[in-house]
Amino acid sequence: MIRDFEYFAPKTLEEALTLLDNYRDECKVIAGGQSLLILMRQGLVAPDYLIDIKGLSELNYIKSGAKEGLRIGALTTHRAIEKSPMIQDGFSVFAEMEQRLASIQTRNWGTIGGNLSHGDPAGDPAPVLIALNATLKMASLKGERTMAVEDFALDYFETALEPGELLTEIQLPVAPPHTGTAYTKFNVIESDLATVGVAVSITLSSGDGICDDVRIALGASAPTPMRAKQAEEVLRGKKITNNLLKEAGQIASTEAEPISDIYASEEYRRELVKVLVKRVGKEALARAKQA
Numbered sequence: 001m002i003r004d005f006e007y008f009a010p011k012t013l014e015e016a017l018t019l020l021d022n023y024r025d026e027c028k029v030i031a032g033g034q035s036l037l038i039l040m041r042q043g044l045v046a047p048d049y050l051i052d053i054k055g056l057s058e059l060n061y062i063k064s065g066a067k068e069g070l071r072i073g074a075l076t077t078h079r080a081i082e083k084s085p086m087i088q089d090g091f092s093v094f095a096e097m098e099q100r101l102a103s104i105q106t107r108n109w110g111t112i113g114g115n116l117s118h119g120d121p122a123g124d125p126a127p128v129l130i131a132l133n134a135t136l137k138m139a140s141l142k143g144e145r146t147m148a149v150e151d152f153a154l155d156y157f158e159t160a161l162e163p164g165e166l167l168t169e170i171q172l173p174v175a176p177p178h179t180g181t182a183y184t185k186f187n188v189i190e191s192d193l194a195t196v197g198v199a200v201s202i203t204l205s206s207g208d209g210i211c212d213d214v215r216i217a218l219g220a221s222a223p224t225p226m227r228a229k230q231a232e233e234v235l236r237g238k239k240i241t242n243n244l245l246k247e248a249g250q251i252a253s254t255e256a257e258p259i260s261d262i263y264a265s266e267e268y269r270r271e272l273v274k275v276l277v278k279r280v281g282k283e284a285l286a287r288a289k290q291a
């Protein structure tokens with residue numbers, strides 16, 4: 001049963017930030033409620049004050065800018081991202097990931113900002129955004145700050161958001177030429193969270209096809225979404241082959257810090273990392289060659 005709480009539905013960001021600043025630890029923000037309501041029903045979260053930000057239209061947008069690439073408001077729904085021509089054209093891996101996130105009903109109401117703020121290490125968006133080198137913008141009454149998405153999650157369900165702070169925007173930079181990015185997740189139940197998720201982004205130098213840059217991001221493989229930086233070093237500066245991708249997968253599986261739970265054992269998750277890094281790396285490489 002959900003404990004009683006006082007409900008606020010601010011109309012502007014400033015109003016929301018003022019409420020957050022007033023109630024700090026006693027309040028909780030609700031966006032789509034797709035994750036929060038489950039915790040409230042289970043009694044794991046019982047705020048005295050609930051601040052409903054779903055109506056803040058000023059945080060619901062997908063905008064392109066020549067320099068920044070794309071800016072996505074935190075209240076943009078998963079479904080809006082999946083269906084956006086700007087995302088489909090410029091960041092197709094993001095739209096592909098959204099197609100496999102939860103059900104259409106959840107995607108219609110759940111928001112990208114809520115997903116990231118929830119801090120679930122098995123969430124799909126974070127590894128993809130890490131591979132895409134995204135930046136997050138946060139706001140409080142004190143002002144705004146930004147940070148790389150890979151620094152945002154601190155531990156299981158814990159993020160860098162400070163009391164009184166809201167996640168407001170996701171910024172996607174334009175990828176360098178000859179960049180390919182791919183993502184996949186292994187899950188037992190279709191439309192459920194990842195048992196393991198892997199995103200890989202590869203940038204090739206023009207002409208010789210050497211790997212200029214690479215980002216390998218793992219989901220559900222550690223307390224937070226993480227980069228497999230030692231595995232990246234196997235590929236950086238080299239002409240990527242199947243054998244190198246296999247080696248990168250092996251190294252990534254040792255960098256991962258997975259747990260055993262009802263979905264998979266630690267060993268099984270490491271095996272998934274090994275296989276998926278190679279498989280997704282192959283797809284990212286093929287895309288980079290065509291880009």
Ligand SMILES: Cc1cc2nc3c(=O)[nH]c(=O)nc-3n(C[C@H](O)[C@H](O)[C@H](O)COP(=O)(O)OP(=O)(O)OC[C@H]3O[C@@H](n4cnc5c(N)ncnc54)[C@H](O)[C@@H]3O)c2cc1C
Nearest residue numbers: 031032033034035036102110111114115117123124167192
């Ligand atoms: C059946 C089901 C299946 C699912 N499957 C998947 C899946 O396959 N992959 C996946 O990644 N996710 C999955 N999810 C999780 C879910 O889709 C997301 O976590 C959800 O979209 C969160 O967004 P929301 O707007 O509903 O957040 P809410 O539930 O409203 O909030 C989540 C948390 O974020 C905080 N919060 C929300 N917005 C902000 C903000 N702007 N700034 C600061 N804090 C904020 C809230 O206080 C709360 O702590 C699934 C959920 C369900 C119910």
